[in-house]
Amino acid sequence: MPVTLRELAERFGCELHGDGEIAVSRVGTLSGAGPDAVSFLANPAFRRQLGATRAAAVILEERYRGECPVASLVTPKPYVTYARVAALLAPPRTVEPGVHPSAVVGAGSVLGPGAAVGPQAAIGAGCRIGAGVVVGAGCVIGDGVEIGAESRLAPRVTVLEGARIGERCILHPGVVIGADGFGFAHDGGQWVKIPQTGGVVIGNDVEIGANTTIDRGAIEDTVIEDGVKIDNLVQIAHNVRIGAHTVMAGMSGVAGSTRIGRRCMIAGGAVVSNALDICDDVVITIRSIVTRSIDAPGTYSGALPAEVAPEWRRNAVRFKHLDALAERLRAVERALARRAGEQEQDDEQ
Amino acid sequence: MPVTLRELAERFGCELHGDGEIAVSRVGTLSGAGPDAVSFLANPAFRRQLGATRAAAVILEERYRGECPVASLVTPKPYVTYARVAALLAPPRTVEPGVHPSAVVGAGSVLGPGAAVGPQAAIGAGCRIGAGVVVGAGCVIGDGVEIGAESRLAPRVTVLEGARIGERCILHPGVVIGADGFGFAHDGGQWVKIPQTGGVVIGNDVEIGANTTIDRGAIEDTVIEDGVKIDNLVQIAHNVRIGAHTVMAGMSGVAGSTRIGRRCMIAGGAVVSNALDICDDVVITIRSIVTRSIDAPGTYSGALPAEVAPEWRRNAVRFKHLDALAERLRAVERALARRAGEQEQDDEQ
């Protein structure tokens, strides 16, 4: 469904430069877009590709307009505008409502209008599935689960008993919501399981990446607040709370009972230890390890970048003697101070 | 099913203080429990919440009894007792025995009395599924698999051909048992697959977290001994052996052919390299990397905690020159020693 540049400009509040009757039907990169696509310039690193673009038009800031060889849609927020244009041109696939004949739906479960349940899905008893919800092929939904309107579960998602998921959420394949938290009491060399009797509550507009796991609480609930975005292969342990609009990139993790504030950004592979309190607006950079609570917004780092192996090894070996090295430095400082004292005495004599 | 405090005290060997006729029907945290719940004090960090609890009773050690405003169940092991009380009050959901009509069971597979196979599950041929076993919705069990009595597979678990799982195990959603190990021979710039012909043997009372993967052996078996507890998103490579009653927290991993001893504790995100031997009673702390065998019980660490970014960067840059810094210190020490020698000579002259 092609859309004219004029329509895009009006709908998304852009200033149009060029022929408004040109129609586009997809988005493209500056280098890859053809004359049926609209592109964008959000990251200045791609500025040098602007002059040669063959896109129908480019979404960009006013300051780059002079360099644009084609039509432009000028806006102070080109990336957000691109996101909205792309969503208009490539809307989520419409799914035929209804329950596939191969799916199983338990007693007392209620599906809202327009909800769709894919092939081979299994929904337990007493669930409340909201209007327009999509439950993908092969999903398993436990008893008593609630899923809010317009949420979309990709194929092969698991949501266990009693979990509550808000509206407009997106859960990708392999996600597991509500498995038991990891809790055991030690008793004479063996481990006794702590029953995990809490639940999981997920707010509205949450997106959860493929094969990510969010455990149920031990007693109270694990909570993911509104607007949180979680990438693939992320681990959220029991009793965690993730504040609204926080993002967590792939392979990151949060250990049990830790609270993460609002609008935090946790980069790929970063982990936050258990029973901590991380305040709002904290950025944790790639692969960092947080072992103490953080009460001041800001950026926190903890990763050493890889080096050519022999160089790395030379330094890594020294690290093993860093304490001794510091002691040696202290000894040198003392010797110098003693000498300086002697010198002074000599000078005075 | 409410239980009186007297019954709990008798069943779990506690000393009861307060009205034994009070009945409780759930567990709760010190701060969250209402008058129908029993709570516990195991971690001294929560001691300050004891005085204000509204629980019906608290499981605690004798030394805290004086601070408890409600009835108490006194025991030297409050956490273990809490685990047992919680299990009594919230037993695993009973599952109706039998094979769901949508499930598929292969030829020659035998199900023990009371076993249950959920909707959309697929069980191969020649399997032996023990008494009381639960195979959750959407599970896939390969040919010739054995699962011991009372084990519970959550929905969407995969157990591939020939794997053997003991009794009373718990496997959470997304677990994959018996995928091929990662083995390839290098041949002229390409990789030739090493067929993975070994199996997986899992002992009794093992719990395995969501989306965790345990590969089959290359020739012999990958072995998880009795009582091992493994968290979510953990990787166990081919030919690994995990000793009895060892615990592995989320996102940890063990590379091929490594043996982990008994009663070890491997914290979140820690990894153990391949072909190592880790003795019994070793603790590996969060995100540590073990690259050598360990033959002495004890605690091993290897993670640098995150710092405020500018501080971290200042130190990280210095790390890249740590070897040079150590050499410079050595030069300073030599200069001082030379000077001291000269001084001595001067003094002697």
Next chain:
Amino acid sequence: MPVTLRELAERFGCELHGDGEIAVSRVGTLSGAGPDAVSFLANPAFRRQLGATRAAAVILEERYRGECPVASLVTPKPYVTYARVAALLAPPRTVEPGVHPSAVVGAGSVLGPGAAVGPQAAIGAGCRIGAGVVVGAGCVIGDGVEIGAESRLAPRVTVLEGARIGERCILHPGVVIGADGFGFAHDGGQWVKIPQTGGVVIGNDVEIGANTTIDRGAIEDTVIEDGVKIDNLVQIAHNVRIGAHTVMAGMSGVAGSTRIGRRCMIAGGAVVSNALDICDDVVITIRSIVTRSIDAPGTYSGALPAEVAPEWRRNAVRFKHLDALAERLRAVERALARRAGEQEQDDEQ
């Protein structure tokens, strides 16, 4: 199906020493093999087990032949030859062609001759499934997916809309191909989803481990070239390209838009940050973090190994003051230089 040593020698170009009529039916380790098994010596660490082996024969290099107490198959590449022998003795299980009655296949999907679709699988509309392809139990294949001849999908693999998979690929359980990449634009404290409209293209002879995730591109495709081997629980973000014959071990990851060269080796737990360019023939060692592009082949490292906890702590504490320590060393150097200058002046006077 037993095979004689003579047949193995002829088929795989080995020099046979010993009785060529001996038949073997399996492979075994040097220590575990019985008289019906052929073993191999590829890693010199196992050389000491050679003298006591009870195998029917051993595949080894000429230089070890003298130590072999049984028949031998001599080759300069014992590991590759072992791989080929093992594949001959333990071929992939043959699967009965056809679609299991419980599976669902969408309109317009075409299955090549000999293709097999397992129980509870769900294949979308308009797919092209090549000759001899195996789609395991519980797999979900989206609309318009193409899978090349002889590829094997283990149970519970997910391949989403439009993904293209080459020939002879092996995908292990829980793999997710084509979930949305992690892309959001920031708009006034909230995140706006960037529609992920690209695809995933996977070459021939690619193997992908259990629960690994490979996201679709944001606009263009995520690409895995021929012969790439990926282990379990690996994350490949959107727009990534992995060059031919590269291997990635368990729990490693590549962030968005990064290109990895050909014949690279990325060890367990290593991560490569986003928008980087890694050239051909790069080795990244265990758990390293790559944050800059690499344009020279070679080995790159970045992990500090675990130490006994008190030792580690002593050094880790010093790391927090490494910059200050370097500054103190500089001050000492200056003081010494000043003193040396004074000394020289003294000497000159």
